[in-house]
Amino acid sequence: MRLTTKLITLTRALALSISTTAIAADPPRFEMLDLCDISGTLSGVPYHINNDGTVTGIADFDGTGDFQGVVWVGGTQAIQLSTLPGEHASVGAATSEAGLPVGTSYIIEEKYGRWYFYPTAVLWDGLVPVSLQDLVTSGPPDLELDEALAVNNHGVIIGAARDTVLERGRAFRLDVNTGELIDLGTLGGNSARPDAMNDNGIIVGQAWTAGGQNHAFRWENGSMTDLGTFGGRDSRATDVSESGRIVGGAQSTTSPELAVLWDVDGSMINLGTLGGNQSNANGISDDGAIVGFSTDSINYAHAFFYEDGTMWNLIDLIPPNQGWAGRANALGINDAQQVTGTMYRQDLGDRPFVATRVHLTIEPPVPGQAGTVNTINLTGATPGSSVYLVHGRNAALTAIPGCVGAPIHIADPQLAGKAQADEKGNAVVQGYVSNKASGKTLRLQAFERSICKVSNVVIHEF
The missing domain is CATH 2.60.40 (Immunoglobulin-like)
Structure with missing residues (x-):
């Protein structure tokens, strides 16, 4: 198609007096890409998208239903993340802007009619899996590193560990540059699990309290802070921006979970729902856009995009007639407001997607x-x-x-x-x-x- 260009020139015939009445902002718009369409994978779940647009998660490469860790690079190819020698499955959790994927390698065994999974936290150095345990040079000797869950751009990895003496779940921080391992502690209870970390070293997640509740936490410089709830029993923190804004979910006295923003001033903001009684925030960009899932009035789950005080159903922000049917969860967002998650697509099932903000x-x-x-x-x-x-x-x-x-x-x-x-x-x-x-x-x-x-x-x- 050969096209020539022509500038539209518009002249203003009248000078108009424009009032200052506030006008509601137009809804944001996104362009969808099915990651299976362009990568050859048959299904998958994306857990993280970095600022380069690299997506990390799990995918079915051969149609057997056996998922392996994957990095979708540039929206054009899916790279399988291999397991440690002799192991059976892998999960990709996140990839830094420097291109360092982290996640978990599993041994899977069947015993007495039940399946058992034995995890090892790993990073992939040039796509070669390396056990994080082998990189530890100092720190608690009784921590067994099970899952790597996030990595920042300074080579610091967080994840889930097991105290082999007390047999309790712990949250760890490992600096791969120095080999220093830190147990993040708890909120007075027995265990903790981190979810996200920023480049300033703030770590967020969920930890048990002395009273037996599971509460969202913020960890910085060796100190763990309880972020509280909306009056209910439990809460969880799932992501943190570079400015320190934290998102997640918290129980109220009437709702099993509500999406929440813990702002830098200490305020706790209920983001609401799409008409149902449950929501959770999974990601936040540096400029404050938030994504997650919410139920509607008939208890159907949708992905949401939240900006400037308004929660939008993502299905309403994407082009129609592409088969996307709505059942969805937005799992991550980067600073360019690219969103990743899963959404049901007619005749194809739940599919991994990247949605790019268009202007x-x-x-x-x-x-x-x-x-x-x-x-x-x-x-x-x-x-x-x-x-x-x-x-x-x-x-x-x-x-x-x-x-x-x-x-x-x-x-x-x-x-x-x-x-x-x-x-x-x-x-x-x-x-x-x-x-x-x-x-x-x-x-x-x-x-x-x-x-x-x-x-x-x-x-x-x-």
Whole structure:
């Protein structure tokens, strides 16, 4: 498709007096990518997405239902995370921006009609699994490192351990640069389990209290703080931003769990639900966008996206007619507001996805036929900026040079045209579409490289 560009020039005929009445913000919008479609895996669960867009989790590679650890890289390939020698299964938990995956390798045995799982915390050095136990040079001698759950960009790993003397679950912190191992302690009870950590060393998770409750905690510089509940028994902290804002879930006297934000000023904010009685927050970006799951009024589970005091059902923020049916859980978000999780897709079951926040809007080509001139309108750009239109046949995540976390959702995108936005942020691309495109389906998407904004994807058959 060869297109030429034309700048829309709009003139203002009247000077309008505009009131300062507040107008509700437009809903955010996302473009969906099914990770199974572009990686060859048959199903999977993504647990973490880093700021490069790398997704870590588990996947079924051969259709047997036996899941292995996986790193989905660049939205184009799935790399299997191997087990330690002689072991049977693996789980990928997270990958740092430096490309260091961490997780767990398992021995699986059947005894007396029951299956037993024996975990070992690992990192993958050049995709070769290394037991974290072998990296310890100092610290408690009785801790057996079972699961690696998160890693920051300083080479610090947190996870779940077992005290081999007391037979209790513990939370550990291991600095792989020095080999120093730390037991994070508890809130007065017997055990603890961490969930997330930021680059400033703040660790959050869940720990038992002396009274037998399981409460969310914040750990920093050797001190563990109880984050409390909404008046119920238990709570849990699942993620922490670089600024120290913490999210998770907490029980109230009437709800089994409600999504919560523990802000840096110490306040505890109930994020609400999508109409049901249960929700939980799983991730937070540096600018405060939060994701998780919530039930609706008929107790159906949905993924949510929360921003500026509003909780949105993610299914309402994505393109229709792609088979996504709603049953979902948003499990992580990065600082570019790429969301990962699982969502039911018609005829395919629960599928792992990446949803990329879009800021520009392109309309379908008009008249949308081959052998004639077509027009594509764009809105939402920065006034005066250059915007680019690309096209391609297949879906993938293709990085825009210099833009981290704002990829094009097209494999091998080809430049179709360039335009300059007018003073209202509108632009138009016009061009002749060859008869050779007749009957072919193309994916169209625009981007503004100067501030790393992308548009929705239009899928059109000419």
